[in-house]
Amino acid sequence: MVFESVVADVLNRFLGDYVENLDGSQLKLGIWGGDVVLKDLRLKDSALQDLDLPIKTVSGYLGKLVLKIPWKNLYTAPVVVLVERLHLLAVPSQGVAYNREKEDANARDLRKQQLSRYERRQQLADTSEKLKEKDDTFVEKLVTQIIKNVQVTVQDIHIRYEDQITAPDTPFALGVTLHKLCLESTDNHWKPAIVTDAVRQIYKLVSLDSLSVYWNSRTELYGQLSDQERERRFIAEIATSDSVPPGAKYILGPINAKAQLKLNPKPEHDGSGFQIPKVWLNLVLEQLAVGVTKYQYWDMMELLQSMERMTLAQPYRKYRPQVTQYHGHAAEWWRFAYKCVLNEMVRRRRRNWSWVHMKSYRDMCRRYAKAYKTKLTTKKVPPDVQARIDDYEFKLDIVNVIMIRQKVQLEVDRQVERQKKEKKESGWFGGWFGGGSKTDTTADDGDIAKQFEAAMTPEERQKLYAAIDYQENAAPTEYPAEFEAVQLAFRLGTLRLACRGRGGHSDGPSCEWTAVPDGGGESPAIASTRSGSASAALAHGNV
Numbered sequence: 001m002v003f004e005s006v007v008a009d010v011l012n013r014f015l016g017d018y019v020e021n022l023d024g025s026q027l028k029l030g031i032w033g034g035d036v037v038l039k040d041l042r043l044k045d046s047a048l049q050d051l052d053l054p055i056k057t058v059s060g061y062l063g064k065l066v067l068k069i070p071w072k073n074l075y076t077a078p079v080v081v082l083v084e085r086l087h088l089l090a091v092p093s094q095g096v097a098y099n100r101e102k103e104d105a106n107a108r109d110l111r112k113q114q115l116s117r118y119e120r121r122q123q124l125a126d127t128s129e130k131l132k133e134k135d136d137t138f139v140e141k142l143v144t145q146i147i148k149n150v151q152v153t154v155q156d157i158h159i160r161y162e163d164q165i166t167a168p169d170t171p172f173a174l175g176v177t178l179h180k181l182c183l184e185s186t187d188n189h190w191k192p193a194i195v196t197d198a199v200r201q202i203y204k205l206v207s208l209d210s211l212s213v214y215w216n217s218r219t220e221l222y223g224q225l226s227d228q229e230r231e232r233r234f235i236a237e238i239a240t241s242d243s244v245p246p247g248a249k250y251i252l253g254p255i256n257a258k259a260q261l262k263l264n265p266k267p268e269h270d271g272s273g274f275q276i277p278k279v280w281l282n283l284v285l286e287q288l289a290v291g292v293t294k295y296q297y298w299d300m301m302e303l304l305q306s307m308e309r310m311t312l313a314q315p316y317r318k319y320r321p322q323v324t325q326y327h328g329h330a331a332e333w334w335r336f337a338y339k340c341v342l343n344e345m346v347r348r349r350r351r352n353w354s355w356v357h358m359k360s361y362r363d364m365c366r367r368y369a370k371a372y373k374t375k376l377t378t379k380k381v382p383p384d385v386q387a388r389i390d391d392y393e394f395k396l397d398i399v400n401v402i403m404i405r406q407k408v409q410l411e412v413d414r415q416v417e418r419q420k421k422e423k424k425e426s427g428w429f430g431g432w433f434g435g436g437s438k439t440d441t442t443a444d445d446g447d448i449a450k451q452f453e454a455a456m457t458p459e460e461r462q463k464l465y466a467a468i469d470y471q472e473n474a475a476p477t478e479y480p481a482e483f484e485a486v487q488l489a490f491r492l493g494t495l496r497l498a499c500r501g502r503g504g505h506s507d508g509p510s511c512e513w514t515a516v517p518d519g520g521g522e523s524p525a526i527a528s529t530r531s532g533s534a535s536a537a538l539a540h541g542n543v
Contacts, residue, residue, distance in 0.1 A: 017113060018047045019062070036067040046106040048090055050113060054310035055161065056096045058223060059089040059230060063156075078185065078194055081152045087234040088158075089222055092165040094310055098317050108394050115393065118402055147263065148202045152183040158234045162221045166306035168324070172217045172299045177238045179210035179254075190260060201276075202263040210239045212253035217295035219247075251292055257285045267479070274483045282489040291498035316340045361396075365404060368392035373408045 015022050020042045043060025063085025070077035160175035186203045187193040222230050237245040239254040262280040313320075319339040321332040351357050371389050375381045393401050479485070495515035 015065075017109070017116075018043055020044050035069075036065070038065040039063065041065065043088060044109070045102060046109045047088065049106065049110045054093045054307065054314050055090045056093045057088060057090050058096065059087070059227075061085070061087045061231065061234075063087075078149050078151045081150065083154045083157075085156045085235070086158070087231065088160070089230070090159075090161045091223060092163055092306070092310055093314065093317065094165050094320075097322060098320065100318065103318070108390070111394050111398065112390075114398055115401065147204060147261075148185070150183065151185065152181075154178065154181040156180075156235065156238055158238050160222060160234075162223055163303065163306070164221060165310075166302050167299070170218050170295075170299075171221055172215065172295075172303075173219050173221065174213070174215045177210070177212050177214070178208075179238055179240045180207070181209070181211075182207045200264070200266065200269070202265070204261040204263070206259040206261065208255065208257040208259075209241055210254040210256060212239050212248075212250050212255065214248045214250045215296045215299065216247070216249050217293070217299050249293065249296065250289070251296060252290055253288075255285065255288065257283065259283045267483070267485075274480050277484045277487045279486045281487070283491070285490070285492045287494040287496065288492060289494075289496040289498075291496075291500065293500040315344065319343070364392060364396060365400060368396060368401070369404050369408050372405060373412065376408065376412045 022041075041062040043057060043062065045057050045060075047057045047060050048055055062083070064082065065084075066080065066082035068080040070079070155178075157178040158175060159177075160173055162171065162173045164171040166172075183204060183206050184192050185194060186205045188201070188203060190203065190205055192205070222233060225233065237248060239245060239248065239250075241254075241256055244254065260280075260282040264276050264278050264280075267274055267276060267278055316336075319336050321329065321336055323329045323332055326333060368389065371385050371392065374385050375389060396404075493516075495513075497513040499511050
């Protein structure tokens with residue numbers, strides 16, 4: 001079946017960007033078997049490069065990734081996804097010693113990710129154009145079928161950023177924790193159940209347990225702990241609905257919420273006369289707590305300024321001396337300034353404007369265009385050609401790479417159209433005696449839509465259409481003008497806002513605002529405004 005190969009390709013490329021030493025062949029075998037269980041995965045140092053911030057990952061760990069795909073009953077049985085114990089520690093890039101090999105490897109990974117994002121944008125644009133040719137019913141039914149069969153559980157997530165560079169004497173840490181996020185199917189009474197039979201309406205329940213953002217000022221740093229102790233602290237300091245870690249100072253949450261989602265795929269056949277919407281969502285948020293202390297505010301302002309300085313200093317890290325003090329190291333810092341000006345301004349400008357460099361760069365662009373065209377016009381790219389392509393894409397400017405790709409793609413498309421026209425004009429007689437040559441072209445490996453379109457047989461396509469109850473060339477359903485396709489309901493139990501003095505203690509001015517439902521309604525009203533200690537429910541005594 002086509003789905004196995006496409007899913008394997010997607011997971012290989014997605015996980016390969018973030019996970020170290022991923023065995024793609026073993027992952028593919030697991031996917032074809034319908035059961036993938038990956039444990040104790042280490043994340044790459046470049047895992048956060050997409051954020052385009054001057055930060056580095058010093059420790060990344062994924063405890064378990066489970067993917068169960070029932071290929072024999074793909075259209076009826078549930079697909080189970082489990083992500084458990086994702087722990088990540090990041091620090092300012094300035095606090096990590098410069099390593100040329102690692103930096104080059106990260107730069108190559110970043111360039112590949114940039115090109116991948118460009119390809120995905122192109123694919124999205126192409127897919128949007130193709131979907132305009134189909135009616136919206138197909139897309140709606142396909143999305144509904146996917147939501148119906150997916151069961152997702154995300155548990156024990158802890159992402160932490162520590163900073164001892166911005167304020168060396170007062171280090172701080174900020175992080176995001178999540179105890180559990182669950183998406184599951186239910187019956188019409190919102191009781192968890194696996195629905196395998198055909199039903200008129202689909203019920204999904206989303207449960208959010210303890211999503212929180214903390215900011216600990218003047219705190220102990222995980223980066224100074226052993227690996228075992230660090231993992232223990234990552235787990236122990238995740239807030240839950242039953243307990244909150246001591247010493248954690250939250251600026252948001254912990255948040256507990258539930259959402260009820262009801263999908264009605266066939267409003268015209270549910271017997272209600274278009275009284276039931278296609279999508280009905282009810283979100284209930286127990287409490288939204290937001291608070292900030294004086295120390296946290298100071299740290300935030302200093303971090304914003306520090307991020308700007310570190311972003312400007314990022315290109316000069318390779319020249320920076322491995323010292324943390326200015327006093328007593330005047331020679332090292334003057335040498336650092338000299339190297340920055342000489343290499344990044346004087347020599348670079350002189351090199352870029354030399355005729356030798358211009359000719360060499362132009363020749364490299366031509367070689368890249370030739371190699372990329374070979375990739376597009378052959379079924380299996382030779383390893384040496386792919387190696388040259390990777391090397392050219394790293395050395396050339398990203399703008400030039402994209403322009404060359406567009407130019408080559410246009411040439412290949414024109415060549416294919418011309419060959420199709422020649423083959424059609426040659427007719428049966430010319431085709432029998434070899435008239436009309438053919439160039440083998442393949443879809444880009446990154447275009448998932450093209451892979452499905454090229455690989456699905458007519459039988460598989462009909463099976464998919466039957467599973468989602470879609471008919472080609474069928475007249476679209478006409479809905480009454482007063483029909484409400486989407487209904488959303490939101491209820492917030494309590495809103496708490498607090499500002500505290502130093503470190504959240506009572507030795508400084510503080511204030512709190514609490515908003516609760518007015519008469520049981522859905523709109524909160526101000527219930528109290530007072531000065532004094534912040535609410536214990538806001539930060540459990542530690543804001």
